[in-house]
Amino acid sequence: MTIDLKTVKHISKLARISLEEKKAEKLADDMNSIFEFIEKLNELKTENIEPLTSIAVTTLRFREDKITSDNIREKILKNSPEKNDDFFVVPKVVE
Template sequence: MSLDKEKIKHVAKLARISVDEAKVDSLTKDLNSIFKFIEQLNELNTDKVEPLTSILNRSLRSRKDEINDGKIREKILKNSPKKNEEFFVVPKVVE
C-alpha cells in the first residue's frame, strides 16, 4: 500500500507533531520507501504463529501496591518549562 499526503497529515495529528507543509513531499517519499521495505513481511505466512509479546518467557514481576517514596514535589517540578508554585502550567484549556 502507499501512504498519501492526507494520510500522513492525519497520522501526524494523532502523534501530535505539526508537519511543515514544505516537508510533506519528502516525508511522503521517505515513509513510502520504508513501508515498501517493511512489507516484505507479507511474503511470510504467519497464520499459525503465536505473536511474541515478551522475550523473557515469563510474566512481569509485580510489586506490592505500597508507597515507597514521596515528598519530592520540588524535584518533579524542577525541570518544568513553566510552573506556578505547586503546579505545572499549560495554555488555557477552559474558558
C-alpha cells in the first residue's frame, strides 16, 4: 500500500494543518516509509485477541456532582490569544 499526495492532502485537512505542496511530497515519502515498517503487524493473526485499550485495570471512579473550583474565569481566559471581556474571540463564523 502506498499513500499518495491526494491522501496526504485529505489527511492534512482532517488534521487541520495547512501544507505547502513541497512539504506534502516529503510527508508522503516519510509516511510511506513509516507505514512500510508498520505493515509488519499483518504477519500476525489476531482475530480472537481482545484489544488492549487500557493498561490500568481500573473502572472509572465516580465522584459527587459538586462544584469544586472557585470562580476561575480569569485564569481560564488568561492565556487566550484574543479575548473580549469574558469571551474568547475568534474570526467571524456566521455570515
